Amino acid sequence: xxxxxxxxxxxxxxxxxxxxxxxxxxxxxxxxxxxxxxxxxxxxxxxxxxxxxxxxxxxxxxxxxxxxxxxxxxxxxxxxxxxxxxxxxxxxxxxxxxxxxxxxxxxxxxxxxxxxxxxxxxxxxxxxxxxxxxxxxxxxxxxxxxxxxxxxxxxxxxxxxxxxxxxxxxxxxxxxxxxxxxxxxxxxxxxxxxxxxxxxxxxxxxxxxxxxxxxxxxxxxxxxxxxxxxxxxxxxxxxxxxxxxxxxxxxxxxxxxxxxxxxxx
Amino acid sequence: xxxxxxxxxxxxxxxxxxxxxxxxxxxxxxxxxxxxxxxxxxxxxxxxxxxxxxxxxxxxxxxxxxxxxxxxxxxxxxxxxxxxxxxxxxxxxxxxxxxxxxxxxxxxxxxxxxxxxxxxxxxxxxxxxxxxxxxxxxxxxxxxxxxxxxxxxxxxxxxxxxxxxxxxxxxxxxxxxxxxxxxxxxxxxxxxxxxxxxxxxxxxxxxxxxxxxxxxxxxxxxxxxxxxxxxxxxxxxxxxxxxxxxxxxxxxxxxxxxxxxxxxxxxxxxxxxxxxxxxxxxxxxxxxxxxxxxxxxxxxxxxxxxxxxxxxxxx
Numbered sequence: 106x107x108x109x110x111x112x113x114x115x116x117x118x119x120x121x122x123x124x125x126x127x128x129x130x131x132x133x134x135x136x137x138x139x140x141x142x143x144x145x146x147x148x149x150x151x152x153x154x155x156x157x158x159x160x161x162x163x164x165x166x167x168x169x170x171x172x173x174x175x176x177x178x179x180x181x182x183x184x185x186x187x188x189x190x191x192x193x194x195x196x197x198x199x200x201x202x203x204x205x206x207x208x209x210x211x212x213x214x215x216x217x218x219x220x221x222x223x224x225x226x227x228x229x230x231x232x233x234x235x236x237x238x239x240x241x242x243x244x245x246x247x248x249x250x251x252x253x254x255x256x257x258x259x260x261x262x263x264x265x266x267x268x269x270x271x272x273x274x275x276x277x278x279x280x281x282x283x284x285x286x287x288x289x290x291x292x293x294x295x296x297x298x299x300x301x302x303x304x305x306x307x308x309x310x311x312x313x314x315x316x317x318x319x320x321x322x323x324x325x326x327x328x329x330x331x332x333x334x335x336x337x338x339x340x341x342x343x344x345x346x347x348x349x350x351x352x353x354x355x356x357x358x359x360x361x362x363x364x365x366x367x368x369x370x
Numbered sequence: 371x372x373x374x375x376x377x378x379x380x381x382x383x384x385x386x387x388x389x390x391x392x393x394x395x396x397x398x399x400x401x402x403x404x405x406x407x408x409x410x411x412x413x414x415x416x417x418x419x420x421x422x423x424x425x426x427x428x429x430x431x432x433x434x435x436x437x438x439x440x441x442x443x444x445x446x447x448x449x450x451x452x453x454x455x456x457x458x459x460x461x462x463x464x465x466x467x468x469x470x471x472x473x474x475x476x477x478x479x480x481x482x483x484x485x486x487x488x489x490x491x492x493x494x495x496x497x498x499x500x501x502x503x504x505x506x507x508x509x510x511x512x513x514x515x516x517x518x519x520x521x522x523x524x525x526x527x528x529x530x531x532x533x534x535x536x537x538x539x540x541x542x543x544x545x546x547x548x549x550x551x552x553x554x555x556x557x558x559x560x561x562x563x564x565x566x567x568x569x570x571x572x573x574x575x576x577x578x579x580x581x582x583x584x585x586x587x588x589x590x591x592x593x594x595x596x597x598x599x600x601x602x603x604x605x606x607x608x609x610x611x612x613x614x615x616x617x618x619x620x621x622x623x624x625x626x627x628x629x630x631x632x633x634x635x636x637x638x639x640x641x642x643x644x645x646x647x648x649x650x651x652x653x654x655x656x657x658x659x660x661x662x663x664x665x666x667x668x669x670x671x672x673x674x675x676x677x678x679x680x681x682x683x684x685x
Binding site for chain 2: 144145147150151153161163195198199200201202203204219220221222223224225227228229230231232233234235236237238241242243244320322323324325327328329330331333334336337339340341342343344345346347348349350351352354355356358359360361362363365
């Protein structure tokens with residue numbers, strides 16, 4: 106089975122939130138509150154246990170003008186965020202029940218019939234995607250429409266996207282498409298368009314990757330995400346050293362005690 | 371003229387606005403300077419841990435139980451008093467018996483706790499921990515039950531297994547927090563197991579001391595733990611990076627410092643200055659116990675505070 110992916114192109118996104126709606130409806134995801142955030146048109150704010158697609162509204166701050174003159178133009182960009190389906194997925198490695206698996210499409214999937222809600226995937230995701238649904242108790246995140254892909258259909262968000270900002274397809278095809286799109290954008294003068302796909306980090310690239318403008322940090326896309334398993338070696342080494350030291354110290358302390366007792370006799 | 375803000379606040383706002391940095395939350399007045407930011411409205415990147423009070427309490431109970439079983443074994447090997455060995459074994463067994471329910475209670479689906487034993491994943495500290503607790507709980511309970519049934523060999527064998535798994539119990543929880551995406555935890559991935567180990571050592575020897583055992587060995591262990599805790603406190607204080615901010619600032623910083631004081635300098639001073647006083651040793655033990663519990667709470671809460679701050683991840 107071919108590895109599939111998402112290419113989300115922020116230069117084509119119009120912020121309509123059709124992906125959010127389609128995802129909620131298809132996956133029967135519950136309501137997770139209604140707040141006016143005051144942060145541009147983004148009242149969704151983050152991916153979470155009941156939000157698998159999240160449209161970001163990035164307002165670039167203009168340099169303020171002087172004496173009432175206009176500064177730089179305010180820019181307004183949109184980008185639909187989603188689970189990254191990491192090549193080395195922190196949540197998958199951390200899951201103690203084996204509930205989180207890699208599917209035949211290369212995506213990362215939480216099996217709801219196995220998850221016992223331990224919450225360890227929540228702190229192991231470098232992108233803050235997976236979360237525990239409080240009233241349900243289990244962890245949820247984007248399923249990459251596993252059910253639809255099984256049936257040969259594209260994910261709900263990609264199908265509902267009216268502008269082709271969310272592209273679904275074979276991962277290798279999408280990577281080539283992204284390169285072509287970048288070349289096209291650069292040629293037409295949009296030289297700040299870049300691809301965010303952390304291939305050089307321990308995450309090893311993501312199956313959902315993004316075309317954004319300028320500094321990807323403005324989209325809360327971390328520049329150097331690391332999968333937590335890279336910390337295991339140093340942490341376990343420290344644990345082994347301190348465990349050995351405690352055992353040795355305890356033995357030495359009681360040997361000292363026993364020699365004292367013998368001396369007193 | 372009645373107002374809910376003092377008149378000086380208006381001066382403050384004017385001065386901040388003139389400098390281009392209004393620190394007020396809420397609506398930005400039209401035309402006010404936009405603060406420069408390289409994040410998405412400063413919103414968090416990682417999710418905070420969903421764990422509640424059960425988890426720090428488990429770290430405390432499991433750690434104390436784990437080191438207790440080590441003390442039980444080493445005390446027995448060196449011919450220490452039978453009552454000390456028995457009490458240490460009982461503390462291990464009771465600690466393990468409390469640990470299981472605490473962990474199950476914290477699950478989102480407690481009825482599915484057995485799914486923890488569906489697979490063994492060495493790359494998941496949570497999986498290693500579940501299996502370790504299973505082994506430790508069985509062995510430490512086996513040791514005291516076999517002792518009650520006067521099956522000495524079985525009891526000693528179980529106590530040996532309990533001590534081995536107890537060492538993991540006392541330290542793996544540091545790895546559990548360290549090997550995550552939470553900045554304050556991953557920044558301290560190397561020192562967390564040491565800190566938690568020292569905390570477990572302090573609480574185990576303190577519990578035995580408070581049970582009335584006045585073995586010099588317990589004082590040595592308490593002294594070593596307090597010295598190590600003091601060192602850890604200094605190390606934390608000297609970390610001035612943005613990742614470690616929750617350990618210094620705000621309510622979590624305060625908890626860290628209070629926990630550190632009761633774990634490190636206070637018992638260290640009591641044990642060194644009151645070297646001949648049994649009373650000083652007991653106060654030191656009580657202080658270490660409180661410090662250990664506060665330290666676990668502080669680390670978990672610091673993780674929650676750390677998850678809210680996107681800065682370390684956007685560097």
